[in-house]
Amino acid sequence: MRSVRSSRVSLAVALSVGAMWTGCMGPILRQQSPELPEEESKAELTLVGNATQPYGLTYVKVEAVALVTGLAGTGEDPPPSPQRASLLAEMNRREVPNPNNILASPNTGLVLVRGLLRPGIRAGDHFDLEVRTPSRSGTTSLRGGRLLETRLTETAVLGDQLRKGHLLGMAQGPILVDPTADADEDQVLVRKGRVLGGGVANKARNLGLVLNSEHQSIRLSQMIGKSVSKRFFSYVDGQQRGMATPKTDEFVELDIHPRYKDNVGRYMRVVRSIALNETPSQLQTRLGLLKTQLLDPVTAATAAIRLEAIGDDxxxxxxxxxxxxxxPEVRFYAAEALAYLDVTEAVEPLAKVVRDEPAFRVNALAALSAMDDGAAYDALRSLLSVKSAETRYGAFRAMTAMTPNDTLLVGESMNGKFRFHKLDLSGDPLIHVTSSHHPEIVFFSLEHKFKLPLVLDAGPNILVNGLSGAQIKVSNFGSTTQQRVVSTDVEEVIRAIVELGGDYPDVVQMLEQAKQNGALTSRFRVNALPEIGRERIKRDRESTGTEAEEDSTHNFDIETPEPELFSRK
Known part of the structure; x- marks a missing residue:
């Protein structure tokens, strides 16, 4: 009798443990595919995600109080505050002479700096900075300003004092203020700006998997590491090395597989969809279930991710x-997963999505950029000449992620201030500049001209004047007046501005003014990035032959993660 009771207790414990391990997967599948309860119950097993939580996927905010110089009399002597005390302490630490006199200059200003360290960032990687004046500041504009080198830490105000954490990055560079902002009418906009790529990470942010408390054990940690490394690995000095390293009974460290370097969120979802100790019969049962779920738009995204995690033929x-x-949703999610498996057949449907469907454009471009396939490169190159500005620039950025050393794309460094790219392409002439990621000007086609007459500002000291004839005079009215006389060619004017000491924000301001004044004959766009969450376009474009231009409507939520490649953070 006792042995029977003991057996029943053991069976109950075993069933409860089994339910604990499979419960996370089972209910999700049953809710999404109620028509398959019998098949699903046979396919239940533990995925990595059932026993773990992701670590390192959030953005880390780093901040600083810093000094901006180069203002054209629009700065102020900041009043006493914790921010001023912090800045003076930093200036004294750097042994800056007469710090109070420097702060009193109308050409300097105290600013607050913020940056976000993305998941998986490595030491030496660059990131954007947001710069703004304090709420009660008397500084009226940051245009023309340059952020001096400052240290970035996690920061909090405690007891009227700024408390800083560990040093996580360094920051400096020219401030890009919205070039459309008017100093008199847009006082909020001219008191803030961005330093593109001005932050440099001091240390890497590791990714990992944290085992749930009820599952923590050395055995399971090693099992997870083995399963992940079997699916994801790289070669170092000819030796295969897995992407997962069990560190303790509760933590498995993850390296980012190169194919997912610009889509870390997707990488983590795929990793957490890897099965643990799956038998061949379980795999066959699960494949049958996933095939059915893939053809249902409600479950297609999850099914595609899980098929990608399996990754076999x-x-x-x-x-x-x-x-x-x-x-169309089923087709897209299937093609996206195939791209990350580097299957050539993914290229054609993804390229069509980029052209015709703004809702999926971001993810489709990122997926194409992740492929090591000549067909994907050719598809992206063909998109450089389409009508849509965001499609053209999106394809350009995707290609630079795919083949950064391609002679078509590498461009020219303009005295280390920004990169200048000229693409010899067909299609409407387009000039594109960035306001995120890194400072960059891209010419789509080689010929771009100014239309006279024109008078344009390029920062606080440089004037571009083309009132008569076929020439433009570029003058820097700094401590000494310098001039260059060039033709109406836009490239020549840009080079003259840089030669006279102008920076990236100065060039962007000049181009924006030229567009507003009708002096720029080419199309001009700022940060024409494809966006997540666009409205789905349901009409048949094949019958009309038209192409989907960018649309500002946002009402469709794509079910796979947004890639960092097109992030505006």
Whole structure:
């Protein structure tokens, strides 16, 4: 009798443990595919995500109080405050002579600096900075200013004092103020700006998996590391090295696989969809279930991710069937997963999505950029000449992520201030400048001209004057007046501004004014990045031959993570 009771207790414990391990997966599948309860119950097993939580996927905010110089009399002597005390302490630490006199100058200003360290950032990687004046500051404009080198830390105000954490980055560079902002009418806009790529990370942010408290053990940690490294690995000096390293009974460290360097969120979702100790029969059962779920728009995104996590020929075949299905969401999610598996058949449907469907454009471009496939490169290059500005620049950025040393894309460093790219392409002439990621000017086609007459500002000291004839005079009215006389060619004017000491924000301001005044004959766009969450376009474009231009409507939530490649943070 006792042995029977003991057996029943053991069975109950075993069933409860089994439910604990499979419960996270089972209910999700049952809610999304209620028509498959029997098949699903047979396919239940533990995925990495059932026993772990992701670590390192949040952005870390770093801040500083810093000094801006180069203002054209728009600064102030900051009043006593914790921020002023912090800045003076930093200036004294750097042994800056007469710090109070420097702060009193109308050409300097105290600013607050903020940056976000993205998941998986490595030491030496650059990131954007937001710069603004304090709320009660008398500084009226940051245009023309340059952020002096400052240290970035996690910061909090405690007891009327600024408390700083560990040093996480350094920051400096020219401040890009919204070039459309008017100093008199847009006082809020001219008191803030960005330093593109001005932050440099001091240390890497590691990714990892934290085992749930009820699952923590050396054995399970090692099992997870082995399963992940079997699916994701790289070669170092000819030796295969897995992407997962068990560190303790509760933490597994993850290296980012190169294919996912610009889509860390997707990488983590795929890793957490890897099965633990799956038998061949379980795999076959699960593949059958996932094939069915892939063809349902409600479950297609999750099914595609899980097929991508399996990653074998059978999973690829299931996804290949998905790209021919009649539902556009199913086709997209299947093609996206195939791209991260580097399957050539993903290229054509993804390129079509980029052209025709703004809702999926961000993810489709990122997926194409992750491929090591000549067909993907050719597809992206063909998109450089389409009508849509965001498609053209999106394809350009995707190509630079795919092949950064391509002679078509590498561009020229303009005295280390920004990169200048000229693309010999067909299509409407387009000039694109960035306000995030890094300072960059891209010419789509080689010929771009100014239309006279024109008078344009390029920062506080440089004037571009083309009132008569076919020449433009570029003058720097600094401590000494310097001039260059050039033609109406836009490239020549840009080079003259840089030669006279102008910086990236000065060039952007000049181009924006030229656009507003009708002096720029080419199209001009600032940060024409594809965006997540666009409205789905449901009409048939093949019958009209038209192309989807960018649309500001946001009402469709894509089910896969937004890639960092097009982030505006």
């Amino acid at each position: 059978q999973a690829k075949q299931a996804l290949l069937e998905g790209i021919h299905y009649d539902d």
